[in-house]
Amino acid sequence: MRGLLSTCKSSLFPKPLPAFSTHFRLKSNSASCIVALSTGIEQRNSKFDFEHLFNKCTKTGTAKCLHALLIVSGKVQSIFIATRLVNIYAYLGDVLLSRETFDQVPRKDAYTWNSMVSSYVRNGCYREAVNCVNEMLLTSDVRPDFYTFPPVLKACRTIRDGTRLHCWVFKIGFQWDVFVAASLVHMYCRFGSFDIAHKLFKDMPSRDMGCWNAVISGFCQNGNANEALSVLDDMRLEGVDMDAVTISSILPICAQKHDLLHGMLIHLYVIKNGLEFDVFVSNAFINMYAKFGKLEFSQRIFDQMVVRDLVSWNSIIAAYEQNDYPHDALKFFYEMQRNKFQADLLTLVSLASSIAQTRDSLSGKSIHGFSIRRCWIMEDAVIGNAVVDMYAKIGALDSARKVFEELPCKDTISWNTMITGYTQNGLADEAIEVYRIMKDCEDFTPYQGTWVSILPAYAHIGALRDGMRTHGQVLKVGLDTDVFLGTCLIDLYGKCGRLDDAMFMFYEVPRASPVPWNAIISCHGLHGHGETCMQLFRDMLDEGVKPDHVTFLSLLTACSHSGLVDQGKWCFDVMQHKYGIKPTLKHYGCMVDMFGRAGRLDVAYNFIECMPLRPDASVWGALLGACRIHGNVELGKKASDRLFEVDSENVGYYVLMSNLYAKFGRWERVDEVRSLARDRGLRKTPGWSSIELHNRIEVFYTGNQTHPQHEEIYKELAILNAKMKSLGYTPDYNFVLQDVEDDEKENILTSHSERLAIMYGILNTPPRTPIQIYKNLRVCGDCHNVTKFISKIMEREIIVRDSNRFHQFKDGICSCGDYW
């Protein structure tokens, strides 16, 4: 074969191309293919005969063989055959070889030029396609024909540059060719230039199915659902029936408009008209039903498909992933591989999101590696963003940040993903830092999604002023009724102690979905207003809003914090029997917490024993927390033993257990628990409190002695201590976890971070100004008591938000009624 090639001296290839010598290391089956091809060439003469041979070239190597044989036999001199080779290389994805072959054709005709243009378009080289047409129009004397413009207009809509070509079309007089006109209309729809599209469409002398579909799909793909539906109505009024193309265009609109009924009616139409075997239609139905959460329908359609393509597999994988069944999504991925389908970029995006849900870090790394090997992460922001999100959800924030930093094509969503990643892992400072960097970048402007990412970070650390500034920006662009932003703002104001503002926001946003209801219920729960939560729940039902599992989580938490045990039990019952929501471990945790706080430790314990799910750390942790409050060492020991079986890494639980022992002065046990934690390499999270003053957030750690005002703060606290004692305060040493003398215990209590922050606030604000602080852990019982005294003595309203809830102190009384 090499000999054959080296003797080849055709006008197409004056000397053998290097590609030939490298690619002609043939395998034995390829060799037999060559023999078959060469025999075929000898026997064939008409261009129809050659089509059969061309169709056999499904691999680049085989195409090159055929190419070489055509050169040798001299048949490549035919323009038709040479041009057909341009097409074959295009079909095989080798646009460079396609161009090389094109350049070698001595007398190009319109078919040759059109084939080259199509080759570029087929391979995504849109700019090159437009340049190629310009080259044809300006440098050759070949006149474009009806085939020239449709593919290049397809390229134009992607690079958003089609006016010049439209002028050419007009000049040459192809404006009213059905294909060309449809392509133009579709292009203008995609540009959002609806007026031009409408005018062109209206002026068309004749409209075929393709024209109607071009305009409908153009509107659909531009996200303009109403226009698309209105054209669809016109089409049906003119007595034109929908075909498979119309249906696969319109189905995504049904999902977008939350119109399941319309989607199902179309399904009936499809069955009636025998269109259900169209792969595009089936795929579109899988996607639509998945978006409505109707997985069983998606699955049924997938099962009934006779022919499935890659999109079908991607769709069913995404369907399970989007409906929170990551393991099923992965199952379908393996199934897809068994069916010999190669994963593409979109498969990987769904897989990354599935792995994010399963939190399997090993699989996460392999997904990341795969996307690097295929260079997808270098070329596409979506897969990069999915990987950043995946690492963040797994909790590997360093990896997430590294991938984010190295993303060559970042978009706004990349930034939002990184910010959300930090926020959801409780790293508000890092989130705010990334947000700041983003604002400094000229290429990116924060908008809805970014604010949705950053507002929870502000809420988390109680940065009300920054949050309000963001609210201002939201108002400025008129997004204040956006349900996502509105919910974030409800959460922000609620968590910053501004319940009135939270309620104001709540009444501003659309309330048809349970999400804003959940936010406002949860805010009231945080403040211990359990009865208000129950009232809001009744209002929600009156307005016909269907509660979801988060609604019940918020309600149960609220009941737990307010001691509303009976209402909590009612909610738990209604959730399952009226709304068919299966309780998750979180719901069980809330119930245990509720019984436990109310002192019904035995009920809580029995409740755990009867759970149908295996209790996790949060469930046992709730029981342990209750044992700590009510001083039940025996049950506490039982809970902590079970707790450390399921989670031995969370330092908070060791602290809880050692607190419980310390309360009873069982110091040897305290040491035991502490050394256990130490042996496992765990460190107690240092307690800190923050306060926002004059646009600055000051952070105080327990025992802080480095603050510029620390001497003054401690001096004032000592004076205050004396005043409190005269009003009946006795320090509760139960909250001191060290076995030291009483004097020292008192000093330890006085240096708790929340007191330092409160005193700093008092010293630096005018009298009667309310003080608001945030504490990263739970406020201890003694500090709670002391804050009541401070609010009375200093005549200040003091709002303390800790990791658990809100405490509002006024005139020596706490809003929680000391139930917390």
Place this chain on the structure above:
DNA sequence: TCTGGTTGTG
């Protein structure tokens, strides 16, 4: 050799 169709991240 051509148009109009389905799947993606926060």
